[in-house]
Amino acid sequence: MLTAEENETLTRVGPQTPMGRMMRRFWMPIATSAQVPEPDGDPLRARLFGESFVVFRDSAGQIGVLDELCMHRGVSLALGRVEDGGVRCLYHGWKFGADGTILDTPNHCSERFRTRMKAPAYPVVEAGGLVWTYIGPKKQQPPFPHFAFMDVPEENRTVIRANVACNYLQLYEGGVDSSHVGILHSNQANPTWKAGEFTANDEDDNPGAISVADNAPALEIEDTAFGFHYVAKRVASVSEDGTPAHSIRTTPVFLPVGRVIPAPTVEFYVFEVPLTDVETATFIVIYGDRPVSRPRFMEMLGLDDERFFDEASADFLGHRLPGFGQDRPSMATGWTGLRGIQQEDATLALSMGPIVDRTKEHVVAADRAIMHLRAQLLESVRGHEAGGHPLGLVADYGPMRSLCDTDLEPGQAWQDHVPGNRTVTTVADDEQMATTS
Template identity: 40%
Template sequence: MNHEENELLCRIGPGTAMGTVVRNYWVPAFPSTQLPMQNSDPIRVRLFGENYVAFRGDDGTIGFLDESCPHRGAPLVFGHQEGCAIRCLYHGWKIGTDGTILETPNAEASAIRKGLKANAYPVEESHGLVWVYLGPQDTVPPRPKYVWEQEKPEHTLVVDVDWDCNWVQALEGLLDSSHAGILHADILKKFPPKMQADGDAMKRGLLPRFELERTDFGLHYAAVRSGAGSTADADQVRITAYAAPFVTFVPTGGMAFIPVPVDDTHTKFYNVWWDPDERLDSGPGYEHRLDMWGVTEEILRITGMTPTMPPVGEIPPRNVWPQDRVAMRAGESFTGFDGITAEDAALAVGMGPIVDRSKEHLVASDIVISRTRRILLKEARTVGAGGEHSKWQTGKTPPEKITAASGDLLANKNWRDMVPDHVAI
């Protein structure tokens, strides 16, 4: 990959080709907890290199507007939430959740309101996430409802963390199964019983065989570990599904991860877990996931992954990666980091804000990474030239049927049978 291709792949600001691509899709904007139902203040949201303000009206409706007041560009995030509107501090303009200009104290109201409306964007709230659509407002596509939204809200868990790097670096880590048994060797010991077979297989098969297939939602692939099944005549297979451009479903199931571009050099990384048999809003399931993935409040504070957004101005550097070198020297830890998220983030952020991919030396196990880059680059070139985007979120595969899978793979079986609802193209 040369410099020009790398720039095309990574840059998502206004007017860029990839920025146009990602704006055509519903994207998580922030966790619902940032706007509680009672006594919530406006928040600043940065997505794709642009700033927005979000607030919750008295009726629970969420307003999502350009951060700049349509009068003279003052930051609305400093304003007051009043009823189902936000009032700008500068001259008192009051703007409703739908962008309607309700009051203009310093101007003739009827004159200024005529034909003027603030930019407001459609939002939907579900299972702890607030989603927004920032693309063309004349043709808003239906929001995909993913598998975890079929569960009771208390059986789902969303944890967001902040990474100081480009979103593609986070995405590529999710699509790289060959690192799992190496980088995450410490964490495999913490796998619960339902995941233990997967953990054992990853430890035994550090060099899986990859089989990849395009789908109407993006792609899915199988990482096959020969002879690592639970019986002598079975391989072990882990199937990952990538619902482009943002969502990756990772085996064994009940897990999805969503790296969202804040801007070119910052990423909001959402961890989403669900379990039909166990509450995840509290209790053992909740505690285990925070511990295993390393997203407890203490670890996030130490590493600088705690979500932060300055009310105005640029985002400062936040991430640091202290390692327990004593444990590493003693053979008690391979990485010295606490949890899967810290391990992945330290390597992705450590590559730099935007890694120079022209210096890479890819190997056969990087086939999924290579193919994903080609898919995204092709999409950026097509859309950048004025062509239609691929409509990944509205294909024939029902979004709630997109899933990961894992288990034994016998010699006479096809791994695609484990994900029968995925539509190949």
């Protein structure tokens, strides 16, 4: 159980909050590449940590991230025109380049002014189907992070964004909760679990398809440079001498907003990016060593249902539907009255309210990873407020891997299946090695 003060620290992400200051030390996805698909296309209004930005692709294809409000009189540049190398404000025609350079001021013909001033602009990198930006202190800007999904051909990767109207931590905690998979997602994991039966789902791209019926996995946690990884050990069988054999599933949790969810042939990188205290952009990057089908995963996630998801805005709409859109009659044969992994996860997070009161909960052993996540985030905030690096500030996440359901041999360490997770180093470690070498 958390105190009210700790819950406040964990959930508030504005510019003047400890969590907001810590999170601003990381590069963050602010949009998908598909949201700004072509040069001189429509600008995108974007939120991040309670602040407003405009994202646009200029005539040369360069992405820009600027403060949303025009530096002249505060009109939204998201209403503007993207043309001739920049974004132009409708009010008085001021035009800005992707780097904030003032390109034109039709109502103020002063070249000296244009060269002396500059609009607030932020570093941008487009990689892995995402637009990334850094809005923290310039002198503390870390190296741009590398993830394994950035290395595959585009056809082997799909990127999905869903904006959910609740605090980021409710979604993040759900993502590091292995015990809910066989229950909440039982329509996909094990539809017959209520009858005491188990029929394995053989879909090799489905993270909800667990291999055994155990819904109370034992968790073991190990801290890493990126945060921590943990194993969920499910009893697969018991020998004559009473020794259990285990199926294991390992999840990396990388601070401050990410996790990797495994399936046999693909990995799901999930970023729960706070837009405001009560709005979250869930960015899901699915990749593997073969082409992936976006329609297939939209259906698996339940985002192919227009009642629940508006792809144009990327808004998840469950909170606007009567009864969260739950189909109660279907519960006679199914479990949730919902369809799809993200539809179920997002709906339950929304049902908690905009920010859940964690002082009233009663956690159990199956919640160990959630409690560890909270502890690490609080430690990271406190260390950062004291002048240190945040926990999990990493430049190269390339070796980081999840592990789908795998038999653990007697005497074998679960970490041996994901050796790369222990080789990842922090930015602070990299700086130390550079200093001493």
